[in-house]
Amino acid sequence: MHPKVSVYIATSLDGFIARLDGRLDWLEHDSGGEDYGFQNFFDSIDTRVMGRGTYEFVAASGEWPYEGKRTIVLSSTLNDRDVAEHLVGKLEILSMEPVDLVELLAGAGARHIYVDGGITVQRFLRAVLVDELILSRMPVLLGSGIPLFGDLDADVQLEHVETQGFPSGLVQSRYRRYVPLSDSSRGGI
Amino acid sequence: MHPKVSVYIATSLDGFIARLDGRLDWLEHDSGGEDYGFQNFFDSIDTRVMGRGTYEFVAASGEWPYEGKRTIVLSSTLNDRDVAEHLVGKLEILSMEPVDLVELLAGAGARHIYVDGGITVQRFLRAVLVDELILSRMPVLLGSGIPLFGDLDADVQLEHVETQGFPSGLVQSRYRRYVPLSDSSRGGI
Numbered sequence: 273m274h275p276k277v278s279v280y281i282a283t284s285l286d287g288f289i290a291r292l293d294g295r296l297d298w299l300e301h302d303s304g305g306e307d308y309g310f311q312n313f314f315d316s317i318d319t320r321v322m323g324r325g326t327y328e329f330v331a332a333s334g335e336w337p338y339e340g341k342r343t344i345v346l347s348s349t350l351n352d353r354d355v356a357e358h359l360v361g362k363l364e365i366l367s368m369e370p371v372d373l374v375e376l377l378a379g380a381g382a383r384h385i386y387v388d389g390g391i392t393v394q395r396f397l398r399a400v401l402v403d404e405l406i407l408s409r410m411p412v413l414l415g416s417g418i419p420l421f422g423d424l425d426a427d428v429q430l431e432h433v434e435t436q437g438f439p440s441g442l443v444q445s446r447y448r449r450y451v452p453l454s455d456s457s458r459g460g461i
Numbered sequence: 462m463h464p465k466v467s468v469y470i471a472t473s474l475d476g477f478i479a480r481l482d483g484r485l486d487w488l489e490h491d492s493g494g495e496d497y498g499f500q501n502f503f504d505s506i507d508t509r510v511m512g513r514g515t516y517e518f519v520a521a522s523g524e525w526p527y528e529g530k531r532t533i534v535l536s537s538t539l540n541d542r543d544v545a546e547h548l549v550g551k552l553e554i555l556s557m558e559p560v561d562l563v564e565l566l567a568g569a570g571a572r573h574i575y576v577d578g579g580i581t582v583q584r585f586l587r588a589v590l591v592d593e594l595i596l597s598r599m600p601v602l603l604g605s606g607i608p609l610f611g612d613l614d615a616d617v618q619l620e621h622v623e624t625q626g627f628p629s630g631l632v633q634s635r636y637r638r639y640v641p642l643s644d645s646s647r648g649g650i
Binding site: 285286287298397398407409411412413414415416420421422423424425426427428429430431432434435437441442443445447450 | 474475476487586587596598600601602603604605609610611612613614615616617618619620621623624626630631632634636639
Protein backbone atom coordinates (compact mmCIF):
# COMPACT_ATOMS: atom_id res chain seq x y z
CA MET A 273 0.00 0.00 0.00
CA HIS A 274 1.27 3.41 -0.90
CA PRO A 275 1.80 5.84 1.93
CA LYS A 276 -0.29 8.99 2.01
CA VAL A 277 1.71 12.15 1.39
CA SER A 278 0.53 15.27 3.22
CA VAL A 279 1.56 18.88 3.31
CA TYR A 280 0.58 20.95 6.34
CA ILE A 281 1.77 24.50 5.94
CA ALA A 282 0.91 28.14 6.57
CA THR A 283 1.32 31.03 4.18
CA SER A 284 0.57 34.70 4.05
CA LEU A 285 -2.45 35.61 1.95
CA ASP A 286 -0.07 36.33 -0.90
CA GLY A 287 1.44 32.88 -0.68
CA PHE A 288 4.71 33.23 1.20
CA ILE A 289 5.92 30.74 3.79
CA ALA A 290 8.59 33.07 5.17
CA ARG A 291 10.10 36.47 4.55
CA LEU A 292 13.07 36.55 2.21
CA ASP A 293 15.40 36.37 5.23
CA GLY A 294 13.45 33.42 6.64
CA ARG A 295 11.63 35.34 9.37
CA LEU A 296 8.23 34.09 10.49
CA ASP A 297 7.25 37.05 12.65
CA TRP A 298 4.08 37.60 10.59
CA LEU A 299 2.97 34.08 11.54
CA GLU A 300 3.30 34.55 15.28
CA HIS A 301 0.10 35.49 17.05
CA ASP A 302 -1.91 34.73 20.13
CA SER A 303 -3.93 31.74 19.04
CA GLY A 304 -5.49 31.29 22.47
CA GLY A 305 -4.16 27.75 22.68
CA GLU A 306 -5.58 26.79 19.29
CA ASP A 307 -3.13 24.57 17.39
CA TYR A 308 -5.14 24.45 14.14
CA GLY A 309 -5.20 20.68 14.18
CA PHE A 310 -1.44 20.31 14.09
CA GLN A 311 -1.04 17.85 16.95
CA ASN A 312 -3.70 15.54 15.53
CA PHE A 313 -2.04 15.76 12.16
CA PHE A 314 1.41 15.17 13.60
CA ASP A 315 0.19 12.16 15.57
CA SER A 316 -1.07 10.64 12.33
CA ILE A 317 2.26 10.71 10.49
CA ASP A 318 5.15 8.32 10.80
CA THR A 319 7.65 9.99 8.51
CA ARG A 320 8.72 13.55 7.99
CA VAL A 321 10.49 14.82 4.88
CA MET A 322 12.08 18.24 4.73
CA GLY A 323 14.65 20.05 2.61
CA ARG A 324 17.90 21.68 3.56
CA GLY A 325 16.28 25.04 4.33
CA THR A 326 13.85 23.61 6.85
CA TYR A 327 16.54 21.37 8.30
CA GLU A 328 18.83 24.34 8.90
CA PHE A 329 16.00 26.32 10.45
CA VAL A 330 15.20 23.44 12.79
CA ALA A 331 18.86 22.70 13.57
CA ALA A 332 19.45 26.35 14.51
CA SER A 333 16.46 26.32 16.84
CA GLY A 334 18.20 23.75 19.03
CA GLU A 335 14.95 21.82 19.34
CA TRP A 336 13.91 18.54 17.81
CA PRO A 337 10.21 18.02 18.29
CA TYR A 338 10.11 14.95 16.03
CA GLU A 339 10.98 12.10 18.35
CA GLY A 340 9.47 8.88 17.15
CA LYS A 341 9.09 10.04 13.56
CA ARG A 342 11.44 8.90 10.85
CA THR A 343 12.95 12.08 9.50
CA ILE A 344 14.43 12.49 6.05
CA VAL A 345 16.34 15.55 4.94
CA LEU A 346 16.14 15.59 1.16
CA SER A 347 19.23 17.39 -0.06
CA SER A 348 21.87 16.99 -2.71
CA THR A 349 24.33 19.30 -0.94
CA LEU A 350 24.23 18.20 2.70
CA ASN A 351 25.93 15.09 3.89
CA ASP A 352 26.17 13.22 7.16
CA ARG A 353 29.15 15.27 8.33
CA ASP A 354 26.99 18.41 8.22
CA VAL A 355 24.51 17.15 10.77
CA ALA A 356 24.46 19.21 13.93
CA GLU A 357 25.90 17.28 16.83
CA HIS A 358 22.69 17.19 18.82
CA LEU A 359 20.88 15.72 15.80
CA VAL A 360 23.24 12.88 14.89
CA GLY A 361 21.26 9.67 14.66
CA LYS A 362 17.93 11.47 14.54
CA LEU A 363 17.67 12.00 10.80
CA GLU A 364 18.77 10.64 7.45
CA ILE A 365 20.10 12.75 4.61
CA LEU A 366 19.09 11.45 1.22
CA SER A 367 19.45 12.77 -2.29
CA MET A 368 16.87 11.40 -4.68
CA GLU A 369 13.78 12.25 -6.63
CA PRO A 370 10.56 12.53 -4.61
CA VAL A 371 8.98 9.63 -6.48
CA ASP A 372 11.90 7.40 -5.58
CA LEU A 373 11.79 8.51 -1.97
CA VAL A 374 8.11 7.64 -1.71
CA GLU A 375 8.86 4.21 -3.18
CA LEU A 376 11.68 3.72 -0.70
CA LEU A 377 9.53 4.76 2.23
CA ALA A 378 6.63 2.64 1.01
CA GLY A 379 8.92 -0.36 0.94
CA ALA A 380 9.94 0.40 4.52
CA GLY A 381 6.33 0.41 5.65
CA ALA A 382 5.63 4.14 5.84
CA ARG A 383 1.92 4.93 5.98
CA HIS A 384 1.76 8.70 6.24
CA ILE A 385 4.48 11.10 5.13
CA TYR A 386 4.58 14.76 6.13
CA VAL A 387 6.42 16.89 3.56
CA ASP A 388 7.59 20.28 4.75
CA GLY A 389 9.50 23.27 3.42
CA GLY A 390 9.06 25.43 0.34
CA ILE A 391 11.27 23.83 -2.27
CA THR A 392 10.60 20.32 -1.05
CA VAL A 393 6.84 20.88 -1.18
CA GLN A 394 7.23 22.30 -4.69
CA ARG A 395 9.15 19.21 -5.80
CA PHE A 396 6.44 16.90 -4.47
CA LEU A 397 3.66 18.98 -6.02
CA ARG A 398 5.42 19.03 -9.35
CA ALA A 399 5.75 15.25 -9.22
CA VAL A 400 2.00 15.08 -8.39
CA LEU A 401 2.77 13.13 -5.26
CA VAL A 402 0.84 15.20 -2.72
CA ASP A 403 -2.34 13.44 -1.64
CA GLU A 404 -3.43 15.98 0.94
CA LEU A 405 -2.73 19.70 1.24
CA ILE A 406 -3.67 21.41 4.48
CA LEU A 407 -3.13 25.07 3.81
CA SER A 408 -3.50 27.78 6.43
CA ARG A 409 -3.64 31.38 5.33
CA MET A 410 -2.76 34.25 7.62
CA PRO A 411 -4.65 37.49 6.94
CA VAL A 412 -1.62 39.50 5.93
CA LEU A 413 0.05 40.49 2.68
CA LEU A 414 3.85 40.52 2.83
CA GLY A 415 4.62 41.66 -0.71
CA SER A 416 7.72 39.47 -0.93
CA GLY A 417 9.14 36.33 0.61
CA ILE A 418 9.77 32.66 -0.01
CA PRO A 419 6.83 31.34 -2.02
CA LEU A 420 5.05 28.09 -1.24
CA PHE A 421 4.14 27.32 -4.82
CA GLY A 422 6.40 27.12 -7.85
CA ASP A 423 6.51 26.03 -11.45
CA LEU A 424 4.67 22.93 -12.52
CA ASP A 425 4.83 20.73 -15.57
CA ALA A 426 1.03 20.79 -15.83
CA ASP A 427 -2.00 21.99 -13.89
CA VAL A 428 -2.57 20.16 -10.63
CA GLN A 429 -6.27 19.72 -9.96
CA LEU A 430 -7.29 19.44 -6.34
CA GLU A 431 -10.50 18.63 -4.59
CA HIS A 432 -11.64 20.89 -1.79
CA VAL A 433 -12.53 18.90 1.31
CA GLU A 434 -13.26 21.54 3.93
CA THR A 435 -12.35 25.01 5.11
CA GLN A 436 -12.44 26.42 8.59
CA GLY A 437 -11.97 29.99 9.77
CA PHE A 438 -10.51 30.67 13.21
CA PRO A 439 -10.90 33.69 15.53
CA SER A 440 -7.28 34.68 14.83
CA GLY A 441 -8.20 35.27 11.20
CA LEU A 442 -6.36 32.18 10.03
CA VAL A 443 -8.31 30.25 7.40
CA GLN A 444 -7.41 26.61 6.94
CA SER A 445 -8.44 24.70 3.83
CA ARG A 446 -7.98 21.02 3.27
CA TYR A 447 -7.56 19.73 -0.27
CA ARG A 448 -6.95 16.29 -1.63
CA ARG A 449 -5.59 15.17 -4.91
CA TYR A 450 -8.25 15.09 -7.57
CA VAL A 451 -8.69 11.67 -9.05
CA PRO A 452 -11.06 11.44 -12.02
CA LEU A 453 -14.01 9.12 -11.42
CA SER A 454 -12.94 6.98 -14.35
CA ASP A 455 -9.54 6.34 -12.86
CA SER A 456 -9.34 5.32 -9.25
CA SER A 457 -5.69 4.32 -9.45
CA ARG A 458 -2.97 6.34 -7.84
CA GLY A 459 -1.56 9.13 -9.98
CA GLY A 460 -4.67 9.40 -12.06
CA ILE A 461 -4.37 13.09 -12.88
CA MET B 462 -17.60 60.50 3.23
CA HIS B 463 -14.96 58.36 1.59
CA PRO B 464 -16.18 55.72 -0.81
CA LYS B 465 -15.56 52.10 0.03
CA VAL B 466 -13.03 50.41 -2.23
CA SER B 467 -13.60 46.71 -2.93
CA VAL B 468 -11.80 44.01 -4.83
CA TYR B 469 -13.80 40.98 -5.96
CA ILE B 470 -11.55 38.55 -7.77
CA ALA B 471 -10.79 34.88 -8.33
CA THR B 472 -7.40 33.21 -8.37
CA SER B 473 -5.96 29.77 -8.69
CA LEU B 474 -4.77 28.26 -5.42
CA ASP B 475 -1.28 29.44 -6.31
CA GLY B 476 -2.47 33.01 -6.74
CA PHE B 477 -2.86 33.59 -10.47
CA ILE B 478 -5.73 35.55 -11.98
CA ALA B 479 -5.03 34.31 -15.52
CA ARG B 480 -2.56 32.21 -17.43
CA LEU B 481 0.40 34.05 -18.91
CA ASP B 482 -1.48 34.37 -22.21
CA GLY B 483 -4.58 35.68 -20.40
CA ARG B 484 -6.62 32.51 -20.64
CA LEU B 485 -9.21 31.82 -17.93
CA ASP B 486 -10.07 28.26 -18.93
CA TRP B 487 -9.13 26.99 -15.47
CA LEU B 488 -11.79 29.28 -13.99
CA GLU B 489 -14.64 27.98 -16.11
CA HIS B 490 -16.75 25.33 -14.49
CA ASP B 491 -20.32 24.28 -14.01
CA SER B 492 -21.33 26.29 -10.97
CA GLY B 493 -24.91 25.07 -11.13
CA GLY B 494 -26.20 28.62 -11.36
CA GLU B 495 -24.20 29.77 -8.35
CA ASP B 496 -22.76 33.25 -8.93
CA TYR B 497 -20.72 33.39 -5.71
CA GLY B 498 -22.39 36.60 -4.64
CA PHE B 499 -21.25 38.55 -7.67
CA GLN B 500 -24.61 40.06 -8.64
CA ASN B 501 -25.24 41.29 -5.10
CA PHE B 502 -21.78 42.74 -5.01
CA PHE B 503 -22.14 44.34 -8.42
CA ASP B 504 -25.50 45.85 -7.47
CA SER B 505 -23.81 47.52 -4.50
CA ILE B 506 -21.16 49.38 -6.49
CA ASP B 507 -21.53 52.61 -8.40
CA THR B 508 -18.06 52.86 -9.91
CA ARG B 509 -15.76 50.41 -11.57
CA VAL B 510 -12.02 50.92 -11.96
CA MET B 511 -9.91 48.71 -14.20
CA GLY B 512 -6.54 48.85 -15.89
CA ARG B 513 -5.60 48.58 -19.50
CA GLY B 514 -5.32 44.80 -19.43
CA THR B 515 -8.84 44.28 -18.14
CA TYR B 516 -10.17 46.96 -20.47
CA GLU B 517 -8.66 45.23 -23.49
CA PHE B 518 -10.04 41.89 -22.36
CA VAL B 519 -13.51 43.38 -21.97
CA ALA B 520 -13.31 45.37 -25.21
CA ALA B 521 -12.35 42.25 -27.14
CA SER B 522 -15.29 40.34 -25.70
CA GLY B 523 -17.69 42.69 -27.47
CA GLU B 524 -19.82 42.88 -24.34
CA TRP B 525 -20.25 45.67 -21.85
CA PRO B 526 -22.06 44.40 -18.81
CA TYR B 527 -21.49 47.60 -16.84
CA GLU B 528 -24.41 49.81 -17.84
CA GLY B 529 -25.28 52.26 -15.11
CA LYS B 530 -21.84 52.07 -13.47
CA ARG B 531 -19.31 54.80 -13.88
CA THR B 532 -16.31 53.07 -15.43
CA ILE B 533 -12.74 54.31 -15.20
CA VAL B 534 -9.88 52.79 -17.14
CA LEU B 535 -6.75 53.70 -15.25
CA SER B 536 -3.95 53.84 -17.79
CA SER B 537 -1.03 56.05 -18.70
CA THR B 538 -0.75 54.61 -22.21
CA LEU B 539 -4.32 54.53 -23.50
CA ASN B 540 -6.13 57.63 -24.63
CA ASP B 541 -9.62 58.45 -25.82
CA ARG B 542 -8.78 57.65 -29.44
CA ASP B 543 -8.02 54.05 -28.45
CA VAL B 544 -11.51 53.37 -27.16
CA ALA B 545 -13.31 50.70 -29.15
CA GLU B 546 -16.14 52.21 -31.18
CA HIS B 547 -18.89 50.34 -29.35
CA LEU B 548 -17.56 51.64 -26.02
CA VAL B 549 -17.24 55.35 -26.81
CA GLY B 550 -19.06 57.35 -24.15
CA LYS B 551 -19.24 54.38 -21.78
CA LEU B 552 -15.94 54.83 -19.98
CA GLU B 553 -13.34 57.40 -18.99
CA ILE B 554 -9.61 56.93 -19.40
CA LEU B 555 -7.62 58.53 -16.62
CA SER B 556 -3.97 58.51 -15.68
CA MET B 557 -3.37 59.23 -12.01
CA GLU B 558 -2.34 57.70 -8.74
CA PRO B 559 -4.97 55.53 -7.04
CA VAL B 560 -5.13 57.86 -4.04
CA ASP B 561 -5.91 60.78 -6.31
CA LEU B 562 -8.52 58.80 -8.20
CA VAL B 563 -10.29 57.89 -4.97
CA GLU B 564 -10.28 61.57 -3.98
CA LEU B 565 -11.68 62.51 -7.37
CA LEU B 566 -14.41 59.89 -7.18
CA ALA B 567 -15.23 60.82 -3.58
CA GLY B 568 -15.71 64.42 -4.68
CA ALA B 569 -18.08 63.21 -7.38
CA GLY B 570 -20.18 61.33 -4.87
CA ALA B 571 -18.97 57.77 -5.40
CA ARG B 572 -19.93 55.46 -2.53
CA HIS B 573 -18.60 52.07 -3.55
CA ILE B 574 -15.75 51.46 -5.99
CA TYR B 575 -14.99 48.08 -7.55
CA VAL B 576 -11.32 47.76 -8.49
CA ASP B 577 -10.50 45.00 -10.97
CA GLY B 578 -7.47 43.63 -12.79
CA GLY B 579 -4.10 42.43 -11.61
CA ILE B 580 -1.87 45.46 -11.83
CA THR B 581 -4.62 47.86 -10.83
CA VAL B 582 -5.47 45.80 -7.77
CA GLN B 583 -1.77 45.70 -6.90
CA ARG B 584 -1.55 49.49 -7.13
CA PHE B 585 -4.53 49.96 -4.83
CA LEU B 586 -3.22 47.40 -2.34
CA ARG B 587 0.19 49.01 -2.30
CA ALA B 588 -1.44 52.38 -1.59
CA VAL B 589 -3.41 50.67 1.24
CA LEU B 590 -6.66 51.84 -0.32
CA VAL B 591 -8.52 48.53 -0.43
CA ASP B 592 -11.23 48.38 2.24
CA GLU B 593 -12.67 45.02 1.27
CA LEU B 594 -11.10 42.03 -0.48
CA ILE B 595 -13.40 39.27 -1.66
CA LEU B 596 -11.09 36.54 -2.80
CA SER B 597 -12.25 33.33 -4.44
CA ARG B 598 -9.83 30.45 -4.82
CA MET B 599 -10.24 27.75 -7.39
CA PRO B 600 -8.89 24.33 -6.38
CA VAL B 601 -6.19 24.17 -9.01
CA LEU B 602 -2.48 24.93 -9.20
CA LEU B 603 -1.37 26.49 -12.48
CA GLY B 604 2.36 26.83 -11.83
CA SER B 605 2.59 30.09 -13.74
CA GLY B 606 0.40 32.99 -14.78
CA ILE B 607 -0.46 36.58 -14.02
CA PRO B 608 -0.28 37.02 -10.25
CA LEU B 609 -2.89 38.82 -8.21
CA PHE B 610 -0.50 40.08 -5.59
CA GLY B 611 2.69 42.04 -6.04
CA ASP B 612 5.29 44.03 -4.19
CA LEU B 613 4.29 46.19 -1.27
CA ASP B 614 5.99 49.00 0.60
CA ALA B 615 5.00 47.39 3.89
CA ASP B 616 2.90 44.53 5.24
CA VAL B 617 -0.82 44.96 4.72
CA GLN B 618 -2.77 43.57 7.65
CA LEU B 619 -6.26 42.37 6.93
CA GLU B 620 -9.13 41.20 9.06
CA HIS B 621 -10.89 38.00 8.11
CA VAL B 622 -14.65 38.49 7.97
CA GLU B 623 -15.96 35.19 6.65
CA THR B 624 -15.17 32.26 4.39
CA GLN B 625 -17.52 30.07 2.48
CA GLY B 626 -16.85 26.89 0.55
CA PHE B 627 -18.98 25.97 -2.46
CA PRO B 628 -19.76 22.58 -4.01
CA SER B 629 -17.61 23.46 -7.01
CA GLY B 630 -14.55 23.57 -4.74
CA LEU B 631 -14.32 27.33 -4.90
CA VAL B 632 -13.54 28.87 -1.51
CA GLN B 633 -14.44 32.50 -1.06
CA SER B 634 -12.96 34.57 1.76
CA ARG B 635 -13.94 38.09 2.64
CA TYR B 636 -11.36 40.34 4.28
CA ARG B 637 -11.49 43.95 5.35
CA ARG B 638 -8.77 46.39 6.01
CA TYR B 639 -7.40 46.03 9.49
CA VAL B 640 -7.74 49.20 11.50
CA PRO B 641 -6.10 49.16 14.93
CA LEU B 642 -8.52 49.75 17.78
CA SER B 643 -6.63 52.82 18.84
CA ASP B 644 -7.07 54.43 15.47
CA SER B 645 -10.49 54.45 13.93
CA SER B 646 -9.60 56.93 11.24
CA ARG B 647 -9.20 55.91 7.65
CA GLY B 648 -5.76 54.67 6.67
CA GLY B 649 -4.84 53.69 10.17
CA ILE B 650 -2.44 50.93 9.26
